[in-house]
Amino acid sequence: MPTERTGRTPQDLAAELAGLMTVDWPWVWSGPPQGGSPAFREWCERYGWAPQNAEGDLRVLTGTGGRLTFGSGGRWNPVTDIDYVARDLAAVSATENEQVIAATAEDWTQHLNAAAGVLGAPSWSGTWDAPDFPEPPHERYWPSRDFRSKTRRPYRFAYWAPATGRPEQPLVVLDQSVSFPTWTETAPGGSMIWLKLFRTAEGEGMHR
Numbered sequence: 001m002p003t004e005r006t007g008r009t010p011q012d013l014a015a016e017l018a019g020l021m022t023v024d025w026p027w028v029w030s031g032p033p034q035g036g037s038p039a040f041r042e043w044c045e046r047y048g049w050a051p052q053n054a055e056g057d058l059r060v061l062t063g064t065g066g067r068l069t070f071g072s073g074g075r076w077n078p079v080t081d082i083d084y085v086a087r088d089l090a091a092v093s094a095t096e097n098e099q100v101i102a103a104t105a106e107d108w109t110q111h112l113n114a115a116a117g118v119l120g121a122p123s124w125s126g127t128w129d130a131p132d133f134p135e136p137p138h139e140r141y142w143p144s145r146d147f148r149s150k151t152r153r154p155y156r157f158a159y160w161a162p163a164t165g166r167p168e169q170p171l172v173v174l175d176q177s178v179s180f181p182t183w184t185e186t187a188p189g190g191s192m193i194w195l196k197l198f199r200t201a202e203g204e205g206m207h208r
Contacts, residue, residue, distance in 0.1 A: 002096050002103065002190075005088040008066065010114035013086045013195060016066045017118040017172075020082070020197065023047060025168040029199050031070065031077025032058055080199050081140075082170070086111055087193035097182045097189045104191050108156045108176050111193050115158070115174050122174075125158035133157070141198055142173060153177050155191075162200060170197035 027046075033039040035054045044051050048063035058070045071081040087107055091100050112125060124134050128148045136142045143153060154175035162169035173196040182189025 002089050002091050002100050005090055006085055008086055010086075010110040012064060012066060013084075013111055014114040014118050015064045016062060016068075016084055017115060017195070019047070019062065019064065021118065025170065028082075029079050029168070031072055031075075031079040034076060078199075082197040084195040085192060086174075086195050087176075088190065089192070090190035091182070091188035093188050094181070094185050097185070100182050100189055100191050101178070104155065104176060104178060107191065107193060111176075112156075112158055112174060115160075115172075115195070119160045119172060122158040123161045126156070128152045128155050128157070134159070137171070138198070138201060141171060142175065151180070167200060169200075171200050172197050 032043040035051065040051075044060060049060035049068070050062075052059040052061055052067070056074045057072055058076055060068050060070070062068060066084055069083040070076075070079045071083065072079050089100055089103060089107065091097050112122075116122060124132075126133060129152075133145065133148065135145065142157065142159075143151075147153070155178045156176040158174045160172040162171060174193065175196070176191060176193045178191045179189045181187035182191065
């Protein structure tokens with residue numbers, strides 16, 4: 001039977017999102033001070049984040065048990081994006097790949113509904129081959145049409161644009177990937193659902 005490796009649920013995704021929607025975004029985008037200082041501890045403790053590393057992009061354990069990664073090119077500040085792995089389903093053997101594929105639709109629906117319960121209806125949602133799949137406002141937000149046509153990645157996708165007049169807020173992406181081996185009978189595959197929050201171009205420079 002395929003193994004889920006995060007131990008997280010759609011309800012956990014909703015809880016993480018609800019917490020993130022209350023943060024001071026200019027303060028978050030400014031990023032943490034370098035590790036080991038009282039200022040760094042204060043930065044993490046403000047929202048109950050427990051740091052998990054001292055080098056590279058900062059990873060924290062949240063008060064609800066989730067793990068967030070603050071993307072900053074390994075420099076800690078300013079922060080450009082935040083990642084959270086909501087689901088990681090892995091086949092143990094190639095014979096389980098069909099079970100992984102069968103589970104993807106239900107997994108996606110549950111996580112999309114959980115996110116929409118916090119954020120409202122997405123600006124767009126659909127599959128990799130949808131003719132109206134939106135092009136990203138910035139190349140780092142999600143892959144281009146050419147990449148998707150070759151890889152079917154993201155396999156399913158939704159995004160929420162920042163509220164009008166709130167450029168400091170993130171552009172929120174939920175996407176599901178299905179690894180290439182999953183479509184074969186030769187190697188075990190898997191499927192992941194990611195939550196990603198991006199600092200928009202309009203929000204750049206909004207640091208404290």
